[in-house]
Amino acid sequence: MSSNDDDRVFKALADPTRRFLLDRLHERDGRTLTELESEIEMSRFGVMKHLRVLEDAGLVVAQRSGREKLHFLNPVPIRLIHDRWIDKYTERRVSALVDLKNELEGKTG
Amino acid sequence: MTTMEQTTETIQVYRVYIRATPEAIWTAITDPDWTERFGYGGRGEYDLRPGGAYRGWTSEEMRANGAPDLGVDGEVIECDAPHRLVQTWRMVMDEAMVAQGFTRLTYEIEPGQGDVTKLTVTHDLTGAPRLAALMNGELEAQGAGGGWAWVLSSLKTLLETGEPIRP
Numbered sequence: 001m002s003s004n005d006d007d008r009v010f011k012a013l014a015d016p017t018r019r020f021l022l023d024r025l026h027e028r029d030g031r032t033l034t035e036l037e038s039e040i041e042m043s044r045f046g047v048m049k050h051l052r053v054l055e056d057a058g059l060v061v062a063q064r065s066g067r068e069k070l071h072f073l074n075p076v077p078i079r080l081i082h083d084r085w086i087d088k089y090t091e092r093r094v095s096a097l098v099d100l101k102n103e104l105e106g107k108t109g
Numbered sequence: 110m111t112t113m114e115q116t117t118e119t120i121q122v123y124r125v126y127i128r129a130t131p132e133a134i135w136t137a138i139t140d141p142d143w144t145e146r147f148g149y150g151g152r153g154e155y156d157l158r159p160g161g162a163y164r165g166w167t168s169e170e171m172r173a174n175g176a177p178d179l180g181v182d183g184e185v186i187e188c189d190a191p192h193r194l195v196q197t198w199r200m201v202m203d204e205a206m207v208a209q210g211f212t213r214l215t216y217e218i219e220p221g222q223g224d225v226t227k228l229t230v231t232h233d234l235t236g237a238p239r240l241a242a243l244m245n246g247e248l249e250a251q252g253a254g255g256g257w258a259w260v261l262s263s264l265k266t267l268l269e270t271g272e273p274i275r276p
Contacts, residue, residue: 005126030120061122061229072122075246079258080125080265 005058009077012057017042018050022059025073032068119241123230125261129268131218131226135191137264138216141166147267148260151180161185163196176202183211192218198232200240209237228264230257 141152165181246256
């Protein structure tokens, strides 16, 4: 991934409205602009602008379904950043911690 | 609520831009010598014609952990190399997932800007919530791999650097 692509991802994520839109798509994927707009106090144009930034960063993929345009959360750019800095060095340790946590909670629960 | 979720359409869409030719991406997806070098690392065997069989064999590492030989089965629906591959896809390692039946998987490979190619994976997981959880990475902490985002990240790394993501 070029640094330009990384910049777009970080810039897109550096805004609470756009993170809110991603959260809504994470909760239920494949929504129309109208559906997303109904969950946020913002003009349709404003939501469109934010979706455009998310699409340019590759975090949202829009697909046509009949007459509708559906928006899907694409986690791959975030995964690329994760795999670049986190996966290589710390994932095994993180997994081990998760196992330990589950084990401890299982024992006390 | 549970029955509602099972009947709701569930489609996952993943997109990655890879500095490689469409042909190289097509080969990586359909040639078992390539499929064993990224993602879950098993050999994927295709009979590349409509109605042809797909067999996704488990990796040595998975078998060492008690997995059966066959991981995924399915059938080719559409094949237009190196642009579009549509198939059915069913995880057979887990009884609950087998019971949820075949899902529909589409790979679309399109030229991007310059020497970059756009790969879009659309997985229609309607009626298969357990498989949907596996493919969106929710089960990663349980050692089930990171699903499509993880698979496509490692495919990009392999094609751009020649290195498998995990040696």
